Amino acid sequence: MADKVREIERKYDSSGGDLPDLRDIAGVATVADEGVHALDATYYDTPDERLATAGITLRRRTGGDDEGWHLKLPADAAANGDARDEIHAPLSDEVPRRLASLVRVHTRDRDLVPVMRLRTERRIRRLHDADGAVLADVAVDRVEAQRLHGGDSATTWAETEVELAGATPPAFLDGVERHLLAAGLVRADVPSKLARALERTRPRTERAGKTRAAARRKPVTAGDHVLAYVRAQADEIVRLDPAVRLEAPDSVHRMRVACRRLRSALRTYRNVLDRAATDPVITELSWLAGELGLDRDREVLSARLHEELNALPHELLIGSPRGQLRTWDNAQHADTRRHVNRVLDADRYLALLGTLDTLLDDPPLLPAASRKPRGVMRKAVLRDLDRLTVRIDRALGLPPGEERDLALHEARKAAKRTRYGAEAARPVLGKPARRMVKRMKSLQTVLGDHQDSVVAREALLGLAARTHSSGENAFTFGVLYGREEQRAAAREAELGKVWREVAGRKLRAGLGG
Known part of the structure; x- marks a missing residue:
């Protein structure tokens, strides 16, 4: 101990x-x-x-x-x-x-x-x-x-x-x-x-x-700037490893975000770093983020359900929903924590860290890496914005239902990629990139709350079935399910307005597009 x-x-x-x-x-x-x-x-x-x-x-x-x-x-x-x-x-x-x-x-x-x-x-x-x-x-x-x-x-x-x-x-x-x-x-x-x-x-x-080896020169080229961002995220994964093992608050979330930032940078700046070398790394980062997500998603879902349960009027609390939720949460927490520790002890995780070291020690730079950073990074961010636009338009064109929920989730992932690509470009593009990051955050809020509602409804169905099978009344979880449906519908209605504000001409013009 x-x-x-x-x-x-x-x-x-x-x-x-x-x-x-x-x-x-x-x-x-x-x-x-x-x-x-x-x-x-x-x-x-x-x-x-x-x-x-x-x-x-x-x-x-x-x-x-x-x-x-x-x-x-x-x-x-x-x-x-x-x-x-x-x-x-x-x-x-x-x-x-x-x-x-x-x-x-x-x-x-x-x-x-x-x-x-x-x-x-x-x-x-x-x-x-x-x-x-x-x-x-x-x-x-x-x-x-x-x-x-x-x-x-x-x-x-x-x-x-x-x-x-x-x-x-x-x-x-x-x-x-x-x-x-x-x-x-x-x-x-x-x-x-x-x-x-x-x-x-x-x-x-x-x-x-x-002393000489420790000195890192100031970024000059496009490759320098991309590698500086990639290195910062790789260092963050390593730094957070002990905190995750010690169950420090928010540590799993921050490590997962570092994985996503790193993965997004490798995808966004594929004109700087050779995809033949980075695609396998992206696959492994997706694996690690997914494994960490089991505990993080449980943490977010638990907080959401407890908050909603506490907000219900007393007369809608039928049976012992708090006890049912607490039992479910404790079991989920024990399982996901054991899983995270197994992942961090796995050879696959250590192999990923070694691959990142190799990538940074001998980066697979393409010709664009030696160019001035402004044009290279602006073009990459605008390409991500175009990709996001296609996904948003597709989602908004679908009727409410499971297919639209999946399309909105894909749009959310594209918004994160656009945000992190702009984040990496902030030292070069300045205010336009900062504005892009801010607007992508607002879009993520809407899309993220919608996705959390989708996940919450799935969990509530399971809780209701579990409660019913134990001989208790599952009415309260049905009430929460209905509220989640209303919340998701409100977010879908809000999305069109938010997207028009996010993707206005001024944003693209500020980046030179």
């Missing part, structure tokens, strides 16, 4: 000497000396340091009050910049299977081996407020680092670390920092002890090489 906590801390270079009087920090009432602790940590990574490159640390540590295995992952992009997510597991001789699975997206087929041993002498001062609550720990560390893989070099240094207690607001770090900087400490330019140890024990020629 692994426990996850959000760690918020900052590190400072210091001589390891005495700290300034910490009682002078605003909000601090008392400072308790927690004594000296001896910590011994062995860090694990692949031989080519894939975890360190991704800003991830995995260690086995003894000593202190939290000995055991610690996996530290970069926090969500929206989180505080000083934050990392730390997952704990009990002390054992081998890397816990749960932690290994959380970094498999990076390790792939490589073994995790000991790469560094850090022995730390840590003196802790604990800061309390006037009520006695813990605000933060300030630790002065003397560190000895020994490289265990790829050489036998060693290094030592001293640093000061400030880690917030769970309930302390992140802004408190700023007050502590002002106090430490005034005393002569300097903000560390490395994110972790391991990063400092690896850099200090790495050959000088290798350090320079890594």
Whole structure:
């Protein structure tokens, strides 16, 4: 079993000497000396340091009050910049299977081996407020680092670390920092002890090489811009893998959207990237998005049905519809979560990641990739808009029913493709592309709500049948079914007006069409 906590801390270079009087920090009432602790940590990574490159640390540590295995992952992009997510597991001789699975997206087929041993002498001062609550720990560390893989070099240094207690607001770090900087400490330019140890024990020629390899030039050509967008989505899939495994809120949805954005870019810009190489990747991205969709669609459907059920007048709640829905939802959730984890552990998923790496390392560029981006990307977006127009016109020309529902769903997918193609072109096309993205979102809202209604009606039929077979009254689910029919009809009636606003001449003219 692994426990996850959000760690918020900052590190400072210091001589390891005495700290300034910490009682002078605003909000601090008392400072308790927690004594000296001896910590011994062995860090694990692949031989080519894939975890360190991704800003991830995995260690086995003894000593202190939290000995055991610690996996530290970069926090969500929206989180505080000083934050990392730390997952704990009990002390054992081998890397816990749960932690290994959380970094498999990076390790792939490589073994995790000991790469560094850090022995730390840590003196802790604990800061309390006037009520006695813990605000933060300030630790002065003397560190000895020994490289265990790829050489036998060693290094030592001293640093000061400030880690917030769970309930302390992140802004408190700023007050502590002002106090430490005034005393002569300097903000560390490395994110972790391991990063400092690896850099200090790495050959000088290798350090320079890594710096040069990490630099990415500013996009110039059409190929540069398309690849920048493709790379961002591929990176997002990898970044979200641990969050999906940990069931972080909205993580499945965001990974699925990254798959769709990447797939759409490969389709839209087929004049830039050779389809012979990208079509197999598109097929695999469609597979992954579909597998992730089982859990995401359940999540959306469940929220929709609970909301509609809660909005019904009490007199229309016959029997125990809330209990029936809750039982159905719990069973669906358990099944889809297990399925998602099986997908992320599958060889097919890892093969897709490897294929994306190859595609980005040696992109199959066509002649248009070397041209100026504006004309190439504008033409691609307009082609998508033409495709969307054909699908919308076909759907609007069909009578209400199953065939029209399918046609509207196809139009919705075309709207997403047009949106993501314009999204990739925003750095080049500017305001017209931003306007296109905005209008495609409004169209997606109408088409998406219609499709959600189609799916909801299918689920309501199943819930009604299940409720009836258990001997209860299914009337309430019939009421919800009728409301969904009305909602879908309203969206269909709204579509023509929205489409006229979306696909006006000004939009096409703004893109140069």
